[in-house]
Amino acid sequence: MKLFDPGFGPEEVLVHPRQQAAQADLVPLIERVRTCRSPQDGYELQQDLLRHIRAVESDRNAFSRAVKRMRDGKAPQVGAPEPQSGLDRSDIETWILERELCERVGRQFRSVGDALVWRAFNRDRRYILALCRNPPPGIMEGKVGLEAELETVERHWRDDGRFALMHDLTNCLRIGDITVWQDDGPHTYEIKTKDRYRSRAQEQRIETAYEAIRTGSALPGDNPDERLHDIGTPLRTHMELLQTATQRAATDGIFAAKVPGSRALIAVDLHGVISQGWTREEFGQRLARQWNAARRRARIGDQLDLNMHATSLDSVSRDPLRVPWGIYPIHPVAAARLIGDVMTLTVETSGPSLAADLTARGIPAQWVRPPGTGELVAGEVVMEMHSQAEWRASNGLTATLSRTLQVRPSEMDRYLIELMDQDCWAAGIRHLLLSPDTSDRPWPVFRDEGQTWL
Template structure:
């Protein structure tokens, strides 16, 4: 039974990881929507045995057939926990409407708490009202542009897949060291791959005069665990086909990004 529970949990996480990626793309990577609509308890496992789930699917099909509007079901995500569905209607000049719905199978039934939470979320996004939740927080525009360098990361991963590892400069006096474990295992033995990794890291620090603070990411994604974490599905990274990893190279070796001491 424990094995089956694990399989069910993995399936649910994988489904909602894809759903989270769809949500980020549909909202055009605007964190305000994710931050606002996550402020509720998880709805629990999604199942087609629920009458409400079937009704939501029928609503999505109707919106597409009648209006060609994309409908995102919140139950297939983990980051959207307020409302049942979001409807995206594209208009002229790249304008579009984003409509949040709380659907009911029984039109006479009214759940004031859910409807109030949905109304607060809409007001927080469009009129600056308080976010849903007991802390009465509000969204604040900082005026600081948020820039990423995903093209550099993608290029580094691609080169590492060919060469085993790759060091690159990142704007903002930062350095990136990417290691492709299968490719490194095919090129070197385990001990030599580890030595190459540490040598490249030391050379990167020396070349860029960095203090050596490390930000380390592994492939252990926090999908459906951290509702504000950007899911891997939105990163423009190619997944190369690789040969099986030799047992000797398996281990907790990962890429490191070094940053100056003033960076956080």
């Protein structure tokens, strides 16, 4: 288990004072997201998030500078923050750990910003799908133009009492700089210090995103076939199982279970594990035994190189398509633990078993990812579904519509980590296969998501 590319282990990360302080801060922030009812609630929560993120990014910038100096054979700069790990100050690895902790905690706070986005957009996934389609934002602290964005937020609040959400406080909003909720709904803007810095291309991406939401036209990007599609089916999930999993893991340390739809779930909570008093060897044995039993019950344990999984581990504010843990219908403490990797969740499926499930529902499907392929690549096709429909035209001729849908990692991740009901998921696939309006790269949107997410 490694949490960072440099290879720091969980014992160095999860007990770090900065990580533990973030855990304490996340719970009340998540509670405030869930109780946001007014522009003032959103404005005040954003001010607190801004304070947390700017502070941790300021330290990250300073630790990054110290690491660069040490690589050049120099001492850390005067005024550099004191490492909180208690490790050797003369060892560059100590400073690298501090820098990586800051990056990690900054993403955890941005995960709360993502939850605020979902709350402000009334849990309408279309806005996130349309406005996430840019490269990820960089460090906010020290960014050119930050003061102009801050002043714009204050002006909207001071003059009109309107909530203006800063995209830099989130991971999922990547097009535009701020979104303002006005009388006719949300509006997204680029903020520039001078008019000559304005980019027509950037403003066009905002216009394209909103047009895609309104009319189903092409999403921002180079592929005109990428479009939102309203499935017309209410979203159904197995959130009750997630609630049970997080509660049981918090007390028992490990909880594993079969999930309907050829899936197995395992949740591990550090506090629950510690309370059991297991040795490292005992923990490993119990983890393997419970996980393998859940796989067997789900009928996915025979050929593991044909399995796919989604995990919560060190994932927050990396993928803008992921629903943030802060709005899942689980206890705020459980959400904070998932955000900070104090609790981890993994959901796994067998590709061939999943294809067989769909085929049994009348959707011919084939798992096309070869065994032993290694790590998934973004955009890789893992499964294909086919349909063919015929109808007789008025002139007596017969028309045939054949279509193939390809499933890629982003859709598999959603099916797994959101614990989507398989019948609901299959209904969405069937809709896309049979609708004559389906584009070659559809992004499905189910109805009534507000009844799933808090």
